[in-house]
Amino acid sequence: MSDVKECTDCVVSGRRDFLFDSLRAAAAVIAAIGLAPLSAEAMPVLIRSLSSAAKEKSYPIPAADGVQIDKDNEVILARSGKQVYAFALSCPHQNTALKWEAADNRFQCPKHKSRYRPDGTFIEGRATRGMDRYAVKLSGGTIVVDIDKVFQEDLDKAAWQQAVITVP
Numbered sequence: 001m002s003d004v005k006e007c008t009d010c011v012v013s014g015r016r017d018f019l020f021d022s023l024r025a026a027a028a029v030i031a032a033i034g035l036a037p038l039s040a041e042a043m044p045v046l047i048r049s050l051s052s053a054a055k056e057k058s059y060p061i062p063a064a065d066g067v068q069i070d071k072d073n074e075v076i077l078a079r080s081g082k083q084v085y086a087f088a089l090s091c092p093h094q095n096t097a098l099k100w101e102a103a104d105n106r107f108q109c110p111k112h113k114s115r116y117r118p119d120g121t122f123i124e125g126r127a128t129r130g131m132d133r134y135a136v137k138l139s140g141g142t143i144v145v146d147i148d149k150v151f152q153e154d155l156d157k158a159a160w161q162q163a164v165i166t167v168p
């Protein structure tokens with residue numbers, strides 16, 4: 001019989017720690033080899049919501065393709081072409097924080113290696129659906145994310161597909 005006890009806080013703190021460790025490691029590698037990133041858009045950018053409303057978080061419209069992460073609200077804001085998506089930070093399989101793999105232009109889960117396209121579409125791995133998407137809308141020149149409305153592709157495919165905004 002094992003004396004090991006399950007840690008109920010490990011998933012949340014672990015995924016946050018992993019995310020920031022990954023960002024620090026990437027920055028350290030870039031600094032060490034003396035190279036700038038391929039583009040400013042390639043690396044995830046840490047952001048904060050412009051609003052403090054309980055369920056609606058607003059962000060500036062990303063100016064270019066790339067991934068931004070609001071760790072406080074566990075939101076990934078991603079622009080791909082003229083489409084902008086807001087994803088839940090956690091993997092739909094077992095809630096590990098997802099990583100953006102800029103070199104491969106995809107999201108990847110560090111735990112079981114599920115992979116997703118920039119629009120959150122599932123590619124391969126243990127997950128069984130795309131990345132969960134929040135409801136998004138444009139309002140007053142900002143992107144508003146309703147973190148109370150998250151759509152799972154396998155439960156509500158139509159809403160999941162519509163959870164995108166097209167920007168000018």
Ligand code: FES
Nearest residue numbers: 091093094109112
């Ligand atoms: S937790 Fe992401 S694939 Fe298992």
